[in-house]
Amino acid sequence: MTKMTIMGNMATALGAKLCRPHVIPAYPITPSTLFPEKISEFIANGEMDGEMIRVESEHSAMSAAIGASATGARVCTASASQGIALMHEMLFIASGMRLPIVMAVGNRALSAPINIWCDHQDTISERDVGWLQFYAEKNQEGLDLMILAFKICEDKRVLLPGMVGIDAFVLTHTVEGVDVPDQKLVDDFLPPYKPEKYLDARTPITFGSFGTPEFYQEFKYAQVKAMEESEKVIDEAFREYKKVFGRTYQKITPYRCEDADMVILTLGSMSGTARAAVDILREEGKKAGCIKMTVYRPFPGKELIDVSKNAKVIAVLDRDITPGLGGALYADVAAQFVNRTAHPVILNYILGLGGRDIVINDFKEIYDKSHQALEKGIQNPVEWINLNKEIL
Amino acid sequence: MYEVRFHGRGGQGAVTAARLLADAAFREGKEVQSFPIFGVERRGAPVAAFTRIDDKPIDIKTQIYEPDVVIALDSTLIGVIDVADGLKDNGKIVINSKKKPADFKFGDTRVYTLDATEIATKHGLGTKTNPIINTAILGAYAKVIGNIGMAAIEQSIENNVPIKKEENKNAAREAYQVMEA
Numbered sequence: 001m002t003k004m005t006i007m008g009n010m011a012t013a014l015g016a017k018l019c020r021p022h023v024i025p026a027y028p029i030t031p032s033t034l035f036p037e038k039i040s041e042f043i044a045n046g047e048m049d050g051e052m053i054r055v056e057s058e059h060s061a062m063s064a065a066i067g068a069s070a071t072g073a074r075v076c077t078a079s080a081s082q083g084i085a086l087m088h089e090m091l092f093i094a095s096g097m098r099l100p101i102v103m104a105v106g107n108r109a110l111s112a113p114i115n116i117w118c119d120h121q122d123t124i125s126e127r128d129v130g131w132l133q134f135y136a137e138k139n140q141e142g143l144d145l146m147i148l149a150f151k152i153c154e155d156k157r158v159l160l161p162g163m164v165g166i167d168a169f170v171l172t173h174t175v176e177g178v179d180v181p182d183q184k185l186v187d188d189f190l191p192p193y194k195p196e197k198y199l200d201a202r203t204p205i206t207f208g209s210f211g212t213p214e215f216y217q218e219f220k221y222a223q224v225k226a227m228e229e230s231e232k233v234i235d236e237a238f239r240e241y242k243k244v245f246g247r248t249y250q251k252i253t254p255y256r257c258e259d260a261d262m263v264i265l266t267l268g269s270m271s272g273t274a275r276a277a278v279d280i281l282r283e284e285g286k287k288a289g290c291i292k293m294t295v296y297r298p299f300p301g302k303e304l305i306d307v308s309k310n311a312k313v314i315a316v317l318d319r320d321i322t323p324g325l326g327g328a329l330y331a332d333v334a335a336q337f338v339n340r341t342a343h344p345v346i347l348n349y350i351l352g353l354g355g356r357d358i359v360i361n362d363f364k365e366i367y368d369k370s371h372q373a374l375e376k377g378i379q380n381p382v383e384w385i386n387l388n389k390e391i392l
Numbered sequence: 393m394y395e396v397r398f399h400g401r402g403g404q405g406a407v408t409a410a411r412l413l414a415d416a417a418f419r420e421g422k423e424v425q426s427f428p429i430f431g432v433e434r435r436g437a438p439v440a441a442f443t444r445i446d447d448k449p450i451d452i453k454t455q456i457y458e459p460d461v462v463i464a465l466d467s468t469l470i471g472v473i474d475v476a477d478g479l480k481d482n483g484k485i486v487i488n489s490k491k492k493p494a495d496f497k498f499g500d501t502r503v504y505t506l507d508a509t510e511i512a513t514k515h516g517l518g519t520k521t522n523p524i525i526n527t528a529i530l531g532a533y534a535k536v537i538g539n540i541g542m543a544a545i546e547q548s549i550e551n552n553v554p555i556k557k558e559e560n561k562n563a564a565r566e567a568y569q570v571m572e573a
Contacts, residue, residue, distance in 0.1 A: 005415045005424060170453050174427035175411050177418050272451035359454045 002180045008171035009034035011139040011178050012078065012104035012164060015146025017048050018186040019102075022073035025053035025064035027083060030116045031172040032106035035078035058083035062090035062101075069099035070207050072198030074150065076101065080168065081108035084122045088129070094161045095130030095223060097208040100153035100193070101161040104146060107135075107268065107319075108168040109354040117355020118168035120267060124296075124320040124328045130223055132162035132230060133297040137271045139176040141294070142166040144247055147186055151237045154193050158230045160223070167269040169355065181245055189244050227298050234295060251300035253292040254307040256282065260289030262370050263311045263344075265304075265333065267293050267319065270358045274317075277363030288367055296329075301336040313345045313370045319352045326350070326382035347373055351385035362386055393446040394539060395456045399475050400465035403435040405526035408552075409465070410441035412530055416540050416548035417445040425450050438473055445539070461537055464488060465508070465525055476501060486532055488525055506532040506571055508563075515563040517556060527553070527560040531567030542568055 006014070013035045016024070026036035042048035053068075055061045058079050069075040079087065084105065094101050105123055109115040123133055134149060136142040142164065149162040166172055197205060211219050231251075238249040255275050257263050266274045271292035281288040291307060293300065308314050318327020325331060330348035337343035349366050352358040362385050369383060396413060400406030407428045414426035425444040442456045458478045467489040469475060476485060476498050486504045487496060493503040508528035518524035527549055534542045542565070549560045 003418075005411070005418045005426070167453075169427070174425060174453075175414055176425055176450075177423060269453040273453050276452045357455050359457075360452075 001182055004178060004180060005175050006139065006178050007034065007173055007175055008136075008139045008142050008166040009104075009106065009173070010038055011143040012146050012166060013038035013042075014180055015143040016076045016102070016104065017042050018181065018183060019074065019076070019147055019150045019190055020048075020187075021050050021076045023051050023053065023065070023068035023075045024077060025055050025061045025068065025075070026077045027055050027058045027061045027079070029058070029080050029083040030106075031108055031168040032078045032080045032083075032104065034172070035104055035106075058086040059090060062087040062094065065101045066090060066094050066097065066099060069094070069101050070097060070199045072193065072195050072200075074154075074193045075099075076103065076146075076150075078104040078106070080106040081110055081116075081122045084126060085110060088126065091126055091129040091131060091161075093208060096219065098159040098223070098226070099161060100150070100159055102146065102149045102153060103131075103161070103163045104142070105163050105165045106168045106172040107165045115354040116168065118170050118269075118319070119353045119355070120165065120319040121321070121353075123163055123165050126163070127297060127328060130160060130227065131297065132158075132160055132227070132295070133165065134162065134295055135165045135268045135293065136167075136171060137269055137292060137294075139166070139171055139174070140178050140247070141249075142171060143178055143180065144241065144245070144249065145294075147181075147190060148237055148241055148249065150193075151190050151241075152230060152233050155230075155233045155237075156196070158226050158233050159195070160226055160230065165268060170269040185244055189240065231298050231300075234298075249294060250303075251293070251295040252303050252307065253294065255290050255292070257289035257291060257307050257311070259287060261287040261312045262289070262315060262367060263308045263313075264288065264290040264315045264317060264363065264366060265293060265308075265329065266290060266317050267296060267329065270317065270319070270352060273358060273360065274363060277360045280360060281364065281367055286367055286371075293329075299332055299336075304333065305336055305340075308344060309340075311344045313347060313374055315366050315370050316346060316348050317366070318348060318350050319358075321350055321353065330382070345374060345378065346381070347378070348382040349385050350382065356386060393444060393450065394461075395459045396443040396445070396461045396463065397456055397459040398441045398443075398463045398465065399469050399473065400439055400441075401435075401469070402437045402439050403522060404465045405524050406439050406465050407441045409463070409526035409529060410443045412526065412545070412548045412552055413443045413533065413540065414445070415552055416530070416544040417443070419544045419547050420540060422446065423448060423450050429455065438469055459483065461486065461533075463529060463533065465529060467491070470496065484537065486529065486536060488529060504532065504536045504571070506567055508532065508567060511563050511566050511570075515559040515566070517559055517563055528563040528567040531564035532571045534564075535568045535571040536573050538573070
């Protein structure tokens with residue numbers, strides 16, 4: 001194990017390197033650019049085997065990733081924002097062809113207006129493409145989740161692609177201390193990828209061919225079953241990771257939720273700030289707790305119900321927006337509780353879009369607003385935090 | 393938790409200074425975080441960078457609004473921007489300047505000055521018109537703030553600065569020696 005101070009992009013690049021991918025097709029985009037830069041540097045320095053393919057667009061990057069993965073190669077790439085949007089149709093093909101490609105994402109807002117800063121719109125908008133989704137709170141998690149993503153996605157019970165999100169700038173360009181595991185341990189944890197079916201000219205087969213109405217629905221059902229199956233594969237992988245590397249991962253991680261009246265649900269780097277805010281609220285005698293969501297697809301509904309069912313209110317924080325509805329995570333959470341006879345009030349807060357800093361005071365405001373909604377009735381279940389009304 | 397904010401102009405090395413300080417603290421067993429202000433960088437334009445240092449894991453991910461120390465790599469920024477913005481009551485300001493601390497008016501705030509430009513130029517860091525002063529200023533930090541030792545600063549320079557490692561370490565050492573605590 002080596003301890004070093006590195007940026008989030010370097011953490012995901014080192015995580016990828018430790019997984020020994022054969023093919024890395026990538027097209028650089030802010031804030032993920034350092035990932036392909038570092039991978040090409042590793043290869044040029046002879047520290048890493050594998051072929052980097054420089055492509056002309058993100059659409060081509062994902063197309064090349066699909067072709068390479070179908071031959072049985074281990075494949076990873078990185079992108080963000082518009083780049084992922086441009087990949088959109090290919091993302092469906094990767095999951096439909098059951099190819100365990102892993103992509104590091106620097107979570108960034110979508111244009112227009114053009115913005116290079118953090119929110120989760122890019123990956124949240126891809127929630128339906130059939131990829132597993134992981135979100136890191138800090139750089140260490142970015143590195144670890146890359147290794148875990150390969151382990152989980154390549155499991156023959158799963159065989160689906162996965163993306164690992166690290167927040168633009170807040171993680172991608174922030175230096176933190178990170179433990180980089182020994183190669184030998186990673187090699188033992190993640191054996192070579194050996195799919196049962198792959199493209200080989202000696203024994204020709206076809207991937208992703210015509211799926212007529214007699215078959216298409218069954219393909220989709222099998223894909224969904226694999227996503228469901230991944231729930232237990234994720235738990236197994238997290239347990240094994242803890243045993244080998246000593247770090248604990250959970251699909252959701254509750255903090256001071258046991259007796260909490262209000263729990264705040266977060267994704268990504270805001271989760272640490274949420275814990276700091278909960279400590280302050282507790283000192284003020286307010287019974288707040290928070291839950292960090294690390295796995296967003298498959299959606300950890302059972303776990304979420306378990307830790308939050310006794311709360312009076314769940315405040316769901318969305319760093320994304322589905323115009324005309326509210327936050328995407330809010331809709332996901334509400335769906336988990338809708339058929340239960342008794343459940344907490346579920347409120348939604350939109351914040352941190354396009355890189356607006358998420359600060360302690362935002363959590364205090366969320367607590368107060370939620371408390372008020374409980375006492376005086378819900379005025380609006382979807383509220384925007386830190387909105388500058390003067391420039392509207 | 394100890395929070396430091398660096399002000400400089402694009403190209404002066406404020407982001408690197410913040411990073412070197414974090415790495416030095418990490419080498420002393422501290423938990424650290426360092427990041428630039430999340431903007432679009434342009435050479436010559438005002439930039440800011442941050443370092444957090446703590447004995448326990450740092451959870452918070454916000455920018456730094458109430459620093460313990462402000463370091464101004466370029467005194468011409470003073471007046472253009474409010475470098476003391478949000479500085480804690482007992483906070484300190486370190487300025488790269490030929491002037492005396494008393495020449496700067498920041499109320500009761502303790503001000504330190506160092507001619508880091510001269511030191512950097514003397515050690516051949518950068519050019520006369522664009523000296524790289526970040527390692528000299530870290531020597532000054534070690535002397536007047538005192539929560540990070542010179543050995544760790546030198547180690548951080550050794551491991552992170554790609555060229556002129558010795559010159560950079562010498563600049564930091566000289567700043568440490570001439571700086572009045």
